Amino acid sequence: MSVLELPSVREEGWRWSDPEAIAAAAAMSWSDAPVDPADYFLDLPGARIVVRDGEVDQAASDLHRVTLGHVEAAEHALGRRTAGPGWVLELAEDAAAHPVQIVHVSTGGSNHFAGAIRLADDAAAQVVETYVGAGWANRGLSVTLGKAARLMRAVRLIQAGGFTSLREDATLGQGASLVTSFLGAGAAGTRIDATIVAGEGAFAEYGGALLSAGEQRQECAVAVRHAEPNGQSHQLWRAVAADRSTASLAARVEVARHAQKADGEQSLRGLLLKRTATVNLKPELEIFADDVKCAHGATVGELDARALFYMQSRGIPRARAQALLTRAFVADALDRIGSVVVREAFVADADAWLAAAL
Amino acid sequence: MLKIENLHAEIDGKPILKGLTLTVNAGEVHAIMGPNGAGKSTLGYVLGGRPGYEVTKGSISFDGEDLLEMEPHERAAAGVFLGFQYPVEIPGVSNVQFLRESLNAQRATRGEAPLSGAEFLKVARAQADALGLDQEMLKRPVNVGFSGGEKKRNEMVQMGIIDPKFAILDETDSGLDIDALRIVGDGINRIMRKADKAVLLITHYQRLLDYVRPDVVHVLADGRIVRTGGPELAHELEREGYGQVAA
Numbered sequence: 001m002s003v004l005e006l007p008s009v010r011e012e013g014w015r016w017s018d019p020e021a022i023a024a025a026a027a028m029s030w031s032d033a034p035v036d037p038a039d040y041f042l043d044l045p046g047a048r049i050v051v052r053d054g055e056v057d058q059a060a061s062d063l064h065r066v067t068l069g070h071v072e073a074a075e076h077a078l079g080r081r082t083a084g085p086g087w088v089l090e091l092a093e094d095a096a097a098h099p100v101q102i103v104h105v106s107t108g109g110s111n112h113f114a115g116a117i118r119l120a121d122d123a124a125a126q127v128v129e130t131y132v133g134a135g136w137a138n139r140g141l142s143v144t145l146g147k148a149a150r151l152m153r154a155v156r157l158i159q160a161g162g163f164t165s166l167r168e169d170a171t172l173g174q175g176a177s178l179v180t181s182f183l184g185a186g187a188a189g190t191r192i193d194a195t196i197v198a199g200e201g202a203f204a205e206y207g208g209a210l211l212s213a214g215e216q217r218q219e220c221a222v223a224v225r226h227a228e229p230n231g232q233s234h235q236l237w238r239a240v241a242a243d244r245s246t247a248s249l250a251a252r253v254e255v256a257r258h259a260q261k262a263d264g265e266q267s268l269r270g271l272l273l274k275r276t277a278t279v280n281l282k283p284e285l286e287i288f289a290d291d292v293k294c295a296h297g298a299t300v301g302e303l304d305a306r307a308l309f310y311m312q313s314r315g316i317p318r319a320r321a322q323a324l325l326t327r328a329f330v331a332d333a334l335d336r337i338g339s340v341v342v343r344e345a346f347v348a349d350a351d352a353w354l355a356a357a358l
Numbered sequence: 359m360l361k362i363e364n365l366h367a368e369i370d371g372k373p374i375l376k377g378l379t380l381t382v383n384a385g386e387v388h389a390i391m392g393p394n395g396a397g398k399s400t401l402g403y404v405l406g407g408r409p410g411y412e413v414t415k416g417s418i419s420f421d422g423e424d425l426l427e428m429e430p431h432e433r434a435a436a437g438v439f440l441g442f443q444y445p446v447e448i449p450g451v452s453n454v455q456f457l458r459e460s461l462n463a464q465r466a467t468r469g470e471a472p473l474s475g476a477e478f479l480k481v482a483r484a485q486a487d488a489l490g491l492d493q494e495m496l497k498r499p500v501n502v503g504f505s506g507g508e509k510k511r512n513e514m515v516q517m518g519i520i521d522p523k524f525a526i527l528d529e530t531d532s533g534l535d536i537d538a539l540r541i542v543g544d545g546i547n548r549i550m551r552k553a554d555k556a557v558l559l560i561t562h563y564q565r566l567l568d569y570v571r572p573d574v575v576h577v578l579a580d581g582r583i584v585r586t587g588g589p590e591l592a593h594e595l596e597r598e599g600y601g602q603v604a605a
Contacts (some may be wrong), residue, residue: 304446304448306446307446307447309408309409309430310445310448311456311459311460312407312429312430312431312434313406313407313408313430313431313433313434313439313440313442314434314456314457314460314463314464314516315431315460315461315467315520316459316460316463317429317463317467318429318430318431320463324451324456324459325450327450328449328450329450332450
């Protein structure tokens with residue numbers, strides 16, 4: 001294995017990241033993980049792909065319309081390591097595929113793998129990815145959406161240990177729509193890096209909930225660039241930090257000079273379940289056009305002590321009251337998920353996290 | 359049912375209750391009246407176990423058990439209900455979910471089986487109807503966007519569903535118009551006026567007592583009960599003011 005070259009935390013974009021956690025995950029000893037990927041597929045038709053330590057387990061997978069091939073990677077500190085063999089979902093004009101589910105199982109050490117989603121004009125797809133096991137799972141994804149193409153993505157980060165790092169680059173054509181929801185509810189460190197370039201009238205929704213406990217550190221660093229007029233973007237993130245964990249959200253909206261009438265919304269909210277935990281929020285706006293609507297909100301707080309006592313006085317034990325209030329806090333990030341099956345899986349993951357953390 | 363002896367309690371080191379003694383028997387309704395700052399709400403919170411309200415001396419027993427040894431949710435399961443002067447808004451948690459969690463948590467603490475969704479909804483709808491609370495409000499987040507009167511009705515709906523042994527109702531009449539006052543008063547009588555139950559009504563004015571007739575009226579002033587009498591004492595207070603009676 002080559003020597004790990006990881007970004008320095010002295011760089012602004014990596015100031016809250018945890019390179020040591022990546023190095024430690026990469027050095028995790030290999031084990032036959034007692035993880036059955038079949039347990040993590042949702043009740044949806046379509047492709048079911050098992051990626052085991054960065055390679056597609058063909059015997060355990062039904063690729064459906066997904067093909068395997070070489071995938072380029074973005075020039076990015078972690079993302080560039082994923083270049084090479086990868087998975088590709090390519091849909092022709094007007095095509096609509098059954099959902100694609102990918103379960104990434106890591107059993108220790110480091111693994112790198114890339115994916116590409118290319119939807120021609122008016123094509124539609126849904127992709128659900130789940131990360132389980134332990135080790136360093138490093139992934140790159142490039143998304144290209146043609147005119148009015150629609151992609152719904154859901155990413156469940158529930159590794160029991162190690163680190164999951166994702167680098168995503170998306171280019172949205174005219175009137176295209178990309179909706180991506182993340183849930184970090186495992187025990188691994190997380191870094192979500194993404195750049196989304198929205199074309200004329202494109203719609204981008206990119207957000208989710210990161211639930212952190214123990215010594216865990218999870219973060220996202222996401223930028224949406226409105227390159228053309230009339231685009232709309234929503235970045236709604238919720239961070240919950242218990243114990244001595246850290247959850248960091250850096251979300252950025254860029255509006256190019258001629259991208260008039262862009263509408264960018266950012267809502268970053270953090271909840272500290274313990275005073276020893278940390279939430280970092282960094283909403284950023286960089287606007288060169290003069291006729292835009294960009295709203296951003298960033299708040300960090302604790303659970304409402306009055307609400308906790310009110311619930312206890314009605315018979316609800318304290319830990320359960322905390323869980324209900326915390327779930328309510330992340331609800332607006334999870335309620336947006338359109339697919340009932342996916343939403344229920346996210347809520348179940350969040351509930352399992354709450355039951356364990358509180 | 360409830361026996362408070364020589365209770366001293368403080369908030370942030372400031373003494374509020376200074377030797378309060380009170381006994382409430384099953385089948386009785388007691389009213390605690392008193393001027394602002396006398397310690398009425400503090401008494402309610404101490405009985406409910408609110409963090410930050412520290413008991414420095416004295417004892418409270420409920421059905422022979424030491425109430426002060428119990429967590430707030432255990433007090434609820436034992437049969438104590440605290441109706442809030444300012445019911446708390448809980449965005450993101452629906453009334454139905456909150457009430458079902460409450461009822462089933464109490465049942466679990468008592469070792470009883472939980473109610474199913476259908477069984478629970480039947481009980482909840484009946485109570486909402488009886489108190490004139492729109493069924494739609496059961497689906498909304500707890501108290502969010504409710505008017506003052508609706509919040510108080512919602513407290514009574516909760517009390518009806520939970521069906522406690524002992525209710526402490528803190529200024530339940532505030533924020534109610536005259537019709538709502540009658541409905542809430544009827545609700546208290548219907549739910550709580552039973553031989554095996556008791557009520558402690560904390561109130562500043564006597565108007566709720568026109569609907570819920572107390573058996574005993576106490577005047578609380580400066581952290582102590584300074585007078586005890588029958589229902590006529592409430593009228594005397596209304597006529598003469600606290601200054602005279604509490605002096």
